[in-house]
Amino acid sequence: MEEDTGALPRKESFSEWYNEILWRAEIMDVRYPVKGLYVWYPHGFGIRKRAYGILRDLMDRDHAETMFPLLIPKTEFMKEAEHIKGFEDEVYWVTHGGRNELDVPLALRPTSETAIYPMYALWIRSHTDLPLKLYQVVNTFRYETKHTRPLIRLREITSFKEAHTVHASWEEAAAQVEVALGLYKEFYDTLRVPVILSRRPDWDKFPGADYTIAVDTIMPDGKTLQIGTVHMLGDHFSRTYAITYEDANGEQQYGYQTCYGISERSIAAVVSVHGDDKGLVLPPAVAPIEIVVVPIIVGKRRDEVLASATALESELRDAGFAVKLDARDMRPGAKYYHWEMRGVPLRVEVGPRDVDANTVVAVTRTGKKTTLDRRGVVEGITSVLSTFGEDLSQAARQAMAARITAVATLEETAEAVKSGVAVVHWCGSQECAEKIEAAVDASIIGSDIRSDLIAVSDGPCVVCGGEGRSALVARTY
RNA sequence: GGGGCAGUAGGGUAGCCUGGUCCAUCCUAGAGCGUUUGGGACGCUUUGACGGCAGUUCGAAUCUGCCCUGCCCCA
Incomplete structure (x- = not known):
């Protein structure tokens, strides 16, 4: 690999x-x-x-x-x-x-x-x-x-x-x-x-x-x-x-x-x-490694920092987290990039300054940085991870909402499906569905839509003008 | 299903038309040693490939055929 x-x-x-x-x-x-x-x-x-x-x-x-x-x-x-x-x-x-x-x-x-x-x-x-x-x-x-x-x-x-x-x-x-x-x-x-x-x-x-x-x-x-x-x-x-x-x-x-x-x-x-431009972003629930502990090892204080990081790893593991201590002989920055690519939700840094102050630094995969007290670190991390998961849901919902467009004409449909999903009124006939497909380079994929991001309504079919109801038009994989 | 392009080391490329010490080159690749370490370190040494099978030839990454795999366009 x-x-x-x-x-x-x-x-x-x-x-x-x-x-x-x-x-x-x-x-x-x-x-x-x-x-x-x-x-x-x-x-x-x-x-x-x-x-x-x-x-x-x-x-x-x-x-x-x-x-x-x-x-x-x-x-x-x-x-x-x-x-x-x-x-x-x-x-x-x-x-x-x-x-x-x-x-x-x-x-x-x-x-x-x-x-x-x-x-x-x-x-x-x-x-x-x-x-x-x-x-x-x-x-x-x-x-x-x-x-x-x-x-x-x-x-x-x-x-x-x-x-x-x-x-x-x-x-x-x-x-x-x-x-x-x-x-x-x-x-x-x-x-x-x-x-x-x-x-x-x-x-x-x-x-x-x-x-x-x-x-x-x-x-x-x-x-x-x-x-x-x-x-x-x-x-x-x-x-x-x-x-x-x-x-x-x-x-x-x-x-x-x-x-x-x-x-x-x-x-x-x-x-x-x-995922983003830096790599994978995993929700904590599916991440094989939820937390990576990165010791910041500097010269003379190497053993001290490593001991602190190891103790932290055990404590988090005992608390039930999938945690990994990355003690490899590499610069910390290189490790950050490594784990970001693989989508690890949370990175916890332990360096000499943290040992002195009795803290750790937690950084989420999307870059939110929190300094946590070393005592009660399990509670702090639990809360950071749960917020991170909720933030992912919110971001994903917003991204999806931005890709859904309600349209009233075939021209608007053609434009909307270039970058997302169009919601049209459709009478339900295969004939009209085929006309839509021919006109917009996308297909009717479903009716009876259920989504809290889409308001379903009745209206005239975008092709024949007959009685219609909301349906999805999209390019598909 | 139809058409087009491509396959060279872990990744990226050159060489192919015009066969011959061309087994080249680059990298943030691998291995080893040393110095380093709060956001991708550096030096030195070294490893490693012509998609597969046949054919043509004294000689094939290069030419021919078939196959496999990948990418793009059209249906």
């Missing part, structure tokens, strides 16, 4: 900035020799580990974790016609075992509905088995033909958290969709990433779903990134896979299902939303 030095490209050149920060901050190494597959550096994986720990804790409230196989027999995979159509061009097939051709080819899961639901059919017998709510965190494979991008568009999604639920009625399933959206909202609140929820147009929903609610954020270049989806499957799959239960009256009924997922795009969002 190379030492980072020199300036990062400015964040305004987002694409360049993104590519470079991934290796400079040691998140992903893109040099793996297969297109669309990338390697997690330990630091990047540490971020993933903490983020997915949060996600697992949220899921575990109301779901059980499980693990299904990677390979799906073609016979099961091909059962659900609409679903296949949505994925058939992207599936990797295993056709051989050693030198022998397989009787039934095996698909590398692009998503696991067709692996899980045949088993659900076996597991579910009675209404007392419902609701069933399971999830797994697995890798999935999609033969992407568009340009691949680390963490964003992958041929191997390494961190797909997918949940699959079964309920006794359509209404219960629909209620679960709302529960899932609540969990995802909470997840992204913890990551300090602001999101917009909206309902995808019918032609853009998950193959085989009744409807899809998406969770999007807005990237620094104004394009939206879908960082979560929740699908109402209705009884579509349960009819195909014969997921039935006996109700209280002894009648056989089909189950109603939902599924929802989050991938490492969540990490891409954290990196992109918070």
Whole structure:
């Protein structure tokens, strides 16, 4: 792993900035020799580990974790016609075992509905088995033909958290969709990433779903990134896979299902939303190192300062912080740059002056400097870190708000989507959506918008003038 | 899916058209030694590459073919 030095490209050149920060901050190494597959550096994986720990804790409230196989027999995979159509061009097939051709080819899961639901059919017998709510965190494979991008568009999604639920009625399933959206909202609140929820147009929903609610954020270049989806499957799959239960009256009924997922795009969002010209900026909740202690070692007082820094490190570790003492033989400035690139939320400096005054100097990743009393340092740091996290949320919200524009004409829409998201009135027809796309080089991505940054209203469709309601128009990743 | 450009050490470049001590050069890269240390220190020594596979040739970073990988534009 190379030492980072020199300036990062400015964040305004987002694409360049993104590519470079991934290796400079040691998140992903893109040099793996297969297109669309990338390697997690330990630091990047540490971020993933903490983020997915949060996600697992949220899921575990109301779901059980499980693990299904990677390979799906073609016979099961091909059962659900609409679903296949949505994925058939992207599936990797295993056709051989050693030198022998397989009787039934095996698909590398692009998503696991067709692996899980045949088993659900076996597991579910009675209404007392419902609701069933399971999830797994697995890798999935999609033969992407568009340009691949680390963490964003992958041929191997390494961190797909997918949940699959079964309920006794359509209404219960629909209620679960709302529960899932609540969990995802909470997840992204913890990551300090602001999101917009909206309902995808019918032609853009998950193959085989009744409807899809998406969770999007807005990237620094104004394009939206879908960082979560929740699908109402209705009884579509349960009819195909014969997921039935006996109700209280002894009648056989089909189950109603939902599924929802989050991938490492969540990490891409954290990196992109918070990062700045100096590197990564991590919310304390996902930082593998929350605090770095930098001893300012000068000549004769070296041992004294080092002892003080070491004692501070232990005290902070005992208090439950992820803390690292950087005692390397380098100039302090070089260390500051090193940890700033990697997004460490808080740096604590201990030098001879601090030893004398019985203080420490705490500097947040965004440059807020506080001198703390050495006694009661845990309380002081807890408070500094919590304020830092809240400040990140606020800054991210403001940045997002600045990229959202309510517009009334196609000309204004075209202008708005160059740097962000436009909110238009739209009648809901595919015909008008296509006209918008043709006119403004961006698409209708959702209606039924839910965001406290967007005021939803009725109004005349921006294309046909018919009755319309607020919808999002954006360029997307 | 269609078109274009590219791949040389950890990173950045030159050399290619016009094959031949050209295995070059730069860096805030790596290793070692010493002096340093409150915002990217300095000196000396040293390491390391022509994307892969075939072909042409006495000889290939350079020419030919295929493949892989990356970037940009269009759909």
